[in-house]
Amino acid sequence: MMAQLDRFFHSLWYWLAIVCTGLALEGVALFYQYVLGEPPCVLCIQARFWVLVGMVLALVGLFLRKNRLAAVILQVGIVGALIMLINRSWISVLVERxxxxxxxxxxxxxxxxxxxxxxxxxxxxxxxxxGYTPRFVFGLTMGEGLVYGSVILLLVALIGLFFQVRPWFNRRG
Structure with a gap:
């Protein structure tokens, strides 16, 4: 299991998964804005920005994934972007409450x-x-859903960071 996770977190598929997840998040936001008529507030726009940052870092990661130092730096950047996304999402929940x-x-x-x-x-x-975020899924508001989803993504990114730095600690000699 550890070997499979290690291969995944060092593969093209991991970085592509981040890009696709970011595109999905941005797509949902734009669907709510343009199809459902939900106007974005400043916190929504800032959340979109942090998703964009994660996507850009992952795009760079696609090309630099074999460079261990670059992969670690990019992974730390993704963790930071997710922390900021959680922050913006949490503030939106506090505003709506x-x-x-x-x-x-x-x-x-x-x-x-x-x-x-x-x-x-x-x-x-x-x-x-x-002031408020629209209803989303499972009775959650979009802000609440983004908090929960971002926390899950942060956990995955932290696991990814673990696997990115793990080779440095497994060296013998």
């Missing part, structure tokens, strides 16, 4: 030199103030 005291405005927060909301407004433009 009326338990968040911070500001939640209409500015996506991208710097002028990386203005995704201007360059790709179809995906990264804030359309509404924070």
């Amino acid at each position: 009326g338990q968040y005291d911070g500001q939640c405005g209409m500015d996506a927060g991208f710097p002028d030199w990386f203005a995704l909301d201007v360059w790709v407004p179809q995906i990264f433009e804030v359309w509404t103030m924070c």
